[in-house]
Amino acid sequence: MQYLYHKESSIPTITLRGDEHRYIFKVRRHKEGETIALRNLEDSTIYYYKIVSMDKKEANLLLQDSKELTIKAKRELHIGWCIIEPKNIEKVLPTLNELGVASISFIYCKRSQKNFKLDFKRLEKILLNSSQQSGRSEMMRLEVVDNLESFLKLYPDSVALNFSDNILKAQDSIDSIVIGCEGGFTDSEIELFGDKIVGLDTTMVLKSESATCAVASLVLL
Numbered sequence: 001m002q003y004l005y006h007k008e009s010s011i012p013t014i015t016l017r018g019d020e021h022r023y024i025f026k027v028r029r030h031k032e033g034e035t036i037a038l039r040n041l042e043d044s045t046i047y048y049y050k051i052v053s054m055d056k057k058e059a060n061l062l063l064q065d066s067k068e069l070t071i072k073a074k075r076e077l078h079i080g081w082c083i084i085e086p087k088n089i090e091k092v093l094p095t096l097n098e099l100g101v102a103s104i105s106f107i108y109c110k111r112s113q114k115n116f117k118l119d120f121k122r123l124e125k126i127l128l129n130s131s132q133q134s135g136r137s138e139m140m141r142l143e144v145v146d147n148l149e150s151f152l153k154l155y156p157d158s159v160a161l162n163f164s165d166n167i168l169k170a171q172d173s174i175d176s177i178v179i180g181c182e183g184g185f186t187d188s189e190i191e192l193f194g195d196k197i198v199g200l201d202t203t204m205v206l207k208s209e210s211a212t213c214a215v216a217s218l219v220l221l
Helices: 018-027 088-100 118-134 148-154 187-193 208-220
Strands: 013-017 035-039 045-053 059-068 078-082 103-107 143-144 159-160 175-177
Touching: 013 018, 018 059, 035 059, 078 148, 078 208, 088 118, 088 159, 088 208, 103 148, 118 143, 143 148, 159 187, 175 208
Parallel strands: 078 103, 078 175, 103 143, 159 175
Antiparallel strands: 013 059, 035 045, 045 059
């Protein structure tokens, strides 16, 4: 763990209770007198607190120091992801967060199952845990868009990942890319992108979540 998330990080004193206390007491086994790092994920500052007292129910922290420390990818990447089964999204979301994806717009494309509903509180918890482990200093932004047409009105410069001889390369200046769900895009959806379509340099047919991780790795690493 690179830091502990706490929304009130920056104030002079903090009392940890519940899950936060259990994590540093039982999982991380911190002791009274030790210094731990906290972030609020609202700014790029990391705050160092000393554990001044600790018992089985709560820990009292005193602010000792702070510094600006931004930890994020060198490039900004926005992914438009046609919605797949939520449990599969949840499995790869920590990986995308650690790679440095800035934001994801989940899109109900024509082949997305409309009964799939995303639990954003659960996704946020996954992102918080991942950020604490990786050191990331800002939260990934998430949103839902009703359809691909609405998405392209918001992000008109987006490209689509599909089968194409126009192979995506690491040096390409792509800021926003759309990845289809299982079954891919319909013909009418492909037409919305015109010639703004790229492919991956592989003969394999990738699952949606595999393609998403592949694109993020290629662009950001």
